[in-house]
Amino acid sequence: GAVVSQHPSWVICKSGTSVKIECRSLDFQATTMFWYRQFPKQSLMLMATSNEGSKATYEQGVEKDKFLINHASLTLSTLTVTSAHPEDSSFYICSARTVKAGANVLTFGAGSRLTVL
Amino acid sequence: KQEVTQIPAALSVPEGENLVLNCSFTDSAIYNLQWFRQDPGKGLTSLLLIQSSQREQTSGRLNASLDKSSGRSTLYIAASQPGDSATYLCAVRFGWAAGNKLTFGGGTRVLVKP
Numbered sequence: 001g002a003v004v005s006q007h008p009s010w011v012i013c014k015s016g017t018s019v020k021i022e023c024r025s026l027d028f029q030a031t032t033m034f035w036y037r038q039f040p041k042q043s044l045m046l047m048a049t050s051n052e053g054s055k056a057t058y059e060q061g062v063e064k065d066k067f068l069i070n071h072a073s074l075t076l077s078t079l080t081v082t083s084a085h086p087e088d089s090s091f092y093i094c095s096a097r098t099v100k101a102g103a104n105v106l107t108f109g110a111g112s113r114l115t116v117l
Numbered sequence: 118k119q120e121v122t123q124i125p126a127a128l129s130v131p132e133g134e135n136l137v138l139n140c141s142f143t144d145s146a147i148y149n150l151q152w153f154r155q156d157p158g159k160g161l162t163s164l165l166l167i168q169s170s171q172r173e174q175t176s177g178r179l180n181a182s183l184d185k186s187s188g189r190s191t192l193y194i195a196a197s198q199p200g201d202s203a204t205y206l207c208a209v210r211f212g213w214a215a216g217n218k219l220t221f222g223g224g225t226r227v228l229v230k231p
Contacts, residue, residue: 044219046220106163108162108163
């Protein structure tokens, strides 16, 4: 089955530093990947849609200069949280889209927990 | 504004009791609706996907219904087990133009007590 891997699964960093999170589709090619953020006890909120080879489309209220998304290949998208602050501490989840039997299928990664001190 | 709401936010039941989880959405012109399970600190596991043309989907002890006219979906879990304890999320794809964007409800945290 389709597998999406996120790395790292958790990371602690100092305020002001940048953190990169990777999202890889292990056994399929994903033309589109989605990045979500989830604060404690809240639901997932879509941050951006990432298409291979083009600029990401950000949701309203998400700073594109702060959350840099790169989708350089069909199996890898990265989210970089630049100049992280404690309020960026959250659970970040990616999902990758593929097509099976003519139907769109979304597969979610296990998530990456970011704690900014 | 297209919104998805899940009530209650938390639910506690004794083992063996049937679970009923509710999801409501504001726009009846949906493309599909999906139920997920999330364990603490983990990603999402897809449980059931209901297309807009369907009224229900079943998988084992799980059954999900869809009523577009009233903007509701219900997830039934029969004969609950402690292993069913998790957060259950409902997500809606509002129309083809939305691509694969999913709008998530706030989730219902379920605790099944042995």
